[in-house]
Amino acid sequence: MDLITERWLPITTRSGSRKKIAISDILDNDIQDIAYPRADFQGAAWQFLIGLLQCCVAPVDDEEWAEVWQRGIKPQEWQQSLQIIAPAMQFGAQKPAFLQSFDPLDAENSAINGLLIDAPGGNTLKLNKDHFVKRKSGNQICPHCAVMALYTVQTNSPAGGAGYRVSLRGGGPLTTLLVPLEESHFPLWQKLWLNVLPCESRPALRPEIFPWLAPTLTSEKSGNKVTPGNADRLQAYWGMPRRIELDFTHTEAGRCDLCGEQHGELLVAMRNKNYGVQYDNWLHPLSPYRQSLKELDAPYLALKGQPGGLSYKDWLGLTLKSADNFNRMMPAEVTHNLTRYRRLPALGLWCFAWDMDNAKARCWYQHRIPLIHCVDNEKFSEVIQRIVMFANAGLQVLRNYLKDAWFATPKEAKIDFSMVDIAFWQETEPAFRTVLDALMNDPERQHNTTRQALISWEKNLHLYLLNIFDRSVLADPESPEDILLRQITARHKFEKEYNKLKLRKDVLAMAEQQKEPENVK
């Protein structure tokens, strides 16, 4: 199957209809979005296509980028570039085959659902823990779905036992893609283009970019690592940590377990081997990174999916360079790069990741968040950081005094506060968005409305915390007196501690510190 000419990519059109297209059709303005039934495939397919645009028709500089954004990609250039890389885009039994081991793998066949990140593993099956994702899903997969399953597992590759290498960004990396807020107004190619970087290199067919074109650089020996220094930077889009060979000789006819389509040759088996490519020292252009401030020269680590997903406390680090007491945060290169352009539509970030517990997929998260930007980034970052730190401090005080209210010996009590935390960040988000909008327009807080927004933010937060305290603690009027007394004492202390917070004072001081210039009403 030639991925360039075969119609294998499911998409939706502007009128909402669905069909499958070939890669060479992607410039059609009628194509609205990719349409995979699985969210992780959807995120992977965007990255796959961004990688293709980046390898085939990347602009040489900002000017060319902006010109293509306005006028479109030249169809002839697109087709010619695809022809150059066509040998890397073949999928089937014949090698080289897309994202599969160049060398035949001497290994036992295993079930094809091993390609799916959430397929229950050996231990889960033994313990009968496959409640949500059943062992029988994904046992027969059509070749069209198998292509994206391969790309998804290679892109997210979680830890999987001795020598099973994680993805170029680690296991379950967080991806952040730029998307217009009004997505339906733009064709797919233009949305993808927002995530393409200016780059000097021209289309080339090289194993340093597409590693399946040559024998795998295996990693049995330590030190055999693939880095941006000994490979091409474009390999970031085509990482191949897993050595996989799909079995094209034993197939079955029937319906694909993933897309439901009828197919005469569904894939049912694959071969796997450990010690695939071990990546080191990469900065993937579509992921945000953090660097610990504790040690000198600490490595940059790609952010990963986390229990509970993302909340507004994470937004700043995803869109602007910033730092707190522990880490330096670096947004994805494409996010950082795009803030340089003017005259773009209102943008947001589509953030997604698998939250992995080693090989076990706990949850898939995705969020659409506003793109935080401001002319005066530094001052603005500082103010936003202070606001978020204040929210966090308020939450800490709440947690401490909930414990005091609930237990006679709070120091010994062990409580899982994750429900309180997740609810807090979700439920205070609307108020945060209001103050964020005000500060993006007026980071110096020259206008009275901006200062009022800060004051309202503090008031809202205070009210929220008190409400949660009362709802969680003072819910039973029949409580014995001694317990009631303990609860009321905890509430007084909570109030006192909250009012004493230094960060609260900082936020209120920010609301006062500027004098309103006379010409501003």
Ligand SMILES: [Zn+2]
């Ligand atoms: Zn399928």
